[in-house]
Amino acid sequence: MNQAAPHSIEAEQGVLGSMLISPREKIAECVEKIGEEYFYVPAHRTIYSVLVDLWNAGKPIDIITSTQELRDRDLLESVGGAGFVTSLFTFVPTSANVEYYIDIVREKRALREVEAAARECLQRVSQRPPDIAKTLSFAAGRFAAIEHNSKNGSVDTEAKKKWGDALNESVVTAVELHDLKLAPREKLLGDWFSEGDCGFLFAARGTGKTWLALAMAQALSTGGKLGDWKAPAPVKVLYVDGEMPPDLMRDRCDGLEARTDNLQFLNHEILFERTGKVLNIADSEAQRAITARCMNTGVKVVILDNLSTLASGMKENEADSWELVNPWLLDLRRRKVAVVIVHHAGRSGEMRGTSKREDSVFWIIALDDAKKNADDKRGTRFVTRFTKASRNTQEEIPPYEWHLVTNNANGKVSISHEQTQTQEVFMQLITDGVTDCADLAEEMKVSKGAISKWAKKMMDAGRLKKTNRKRYELNDDSERG
Known part of the structure; x- marks a missing residue:
């Protein structure tokens, strides 16, 4: 006999009734602590979502307006009709409780998540042979996430402490910090990418940003390799796609053999077709939903592809606009969820928009087009170079040239790579329009003296010349030869 999952119909209806009785005061409180996913009864989830939508739109909320909104969306009958909505208004005498x-609703949801996690653990240990290490790792991460979610925002939790008390408990001396037991951040890919990182991939249109991001997702989700970069263990990845048609993304996934349950996709077209929603990561509600998804499913890496299509209402060149997203990214970092942001380069070759975006990130990778000067022009070819060195390693990460080719017969994608000579990267920058010695030094993270040495070698070889304005440019005679 199947037992119903933990839930409380009375508590859920008590929340909804309180929202109807005192919408102005109580909906704000509810939104801070629970979302529609906390409700067990589908009709309750629907009504909660509609009430929050009305509240976000600044519309009046009462029995008449909420009932009409449900009717306009063709949802009224599915939630139990107008009579049920009216019963919620009279279900509780006051909204004071x-x-x-909310606490009961949160507790029941946490119990449901515990049951689901336990079933997953049983399923894993029943496999032959069982992977005990991976099961224990999954269990530790999953139950920690459930504990965090059950406490975060609850009325009797640490989050309700006053700031003075919080500081008194949290400030540590240098000696205490030395002796503090801290869990080291796990490496995710190579030595340069660790859990909780936030980094950028950027390039001009059509260079191969999505190919690289997807290849990273494949390596991360399978515990595989991407070139010389090894993923120590498979992790769950949420790939948020704001641009690609789903059929094309599927072809690329199949070509990269990225078929694994660890790799999840939130595609903009599928989202719109199924729900009518358009994702905007600058919207706090969408941010909360993505964070909840990560915590509930154990996602360790979120890939946002790309910033221009996923973030609406942000002015790229205004630093203040970045504050619509930056607090959310920092919150994900504190939760040890890494974020990879795919972005465009401007006409100058630099990453487009305000430089404030670069302040808190751990690394930035630029992709330079390597196809135009290659003999083999099949597929996608680019050079990766770090324009902001990774904080996770003191070692210099060399530039690599990557070549991805799709086999027309079977759709499989081959990836080849080789370490690129630094001088070739130097020449590529000049080709892209970075011609001043100081700018080249800043771009390549080397001294101006190193730039001068490389330039002299290229000029001696007849590949480069210096203008009267002390800038470098390609030697046209050499190019024609």
Whole structure:
């Protein structure tokens, strides 16, 4: 006999009734602590979502407006009709106890998640042979996430402490910091990418940003390799795609053999077709939903492809606009969820938009087009170079040239790579329009003296010349030869 999952119909209806009785005060409180996914009964989830939508739109909320909104969306009958909505208004005599109802709803949801995690653990250990290490790692991460979610925002939790008390408990001396037991951040890919990182991939249109991001996702989700970069263990990846048609993304996944349950996709077209929603990562509600998804499913890496299509209402060149997204990215870091942001380069070759975006990130990778000067022009070819060195290693990460080719017969994608000579990267920058010695030094993270040495070698070889304005440019005679 199957037992129903933990839930409380009365507490869920108590929350909804409180929202209807005192919408202005109580909906704000509810939104801070629970979302529609906390409700067990589908009709309750629907009504909660509609009430929050009305509240976000600044519309009046009462029995008439909420009932009409449900009717306009063709949802009224599915939630139990107008009579059920009216019963919610009279279900509780006052909204004063909404905090208590919220706690019950949160607790029941946490119990459901514990049951789901336990079933997953049993399924894993029943496999032959069982992978005990991976099962224990999954269990530790999953139950830690459940514990965090069950406490975060609850009315009787640490989050309700006053700031003075919080500081008194959290400030440590240098001696205490030395002796503090800290869990080291796990490496995700190579030595340069660790959990909780936030980094950028950027390039001009059509260079291969999505190919690289998807190849990284494949390596991360399978515990595989991408060139010389090894993923120590498979992790769950959420790939948020704001641009690609789903059929093309599927072809690329199949070509890279990225068929694994560890790799999840949130595609903009599928989202719109199924829900009518358009994702905007600058919207706090969408941010909370993505964070909840990560915590509930154990996602360790989120890939946002790309910033221009996923973030609406942000002015690229205004630093203040970045604050619509930056607090959310920092929150994900504190939760040890890494984020890879795919972005465009401007006409100058630099990453487009305000430089404030670069302040808090761990690394930045630029992709330079290597196809135009190659003999083999099949597929995608680019050079990766770090324009902001990774904080995770003191070792210099060399530039690599990558070549991805799709086999027309079977759709499989081959990836080849080789370490690129630094001088060739230097020449590529000049080709892209970075011609001043100081700018070249800053771009390549070397001294101006090193730039001068490389330039002299290229000029001696007849590949480069210096203008009267002390800038470098390609030697046209050499190019024609």
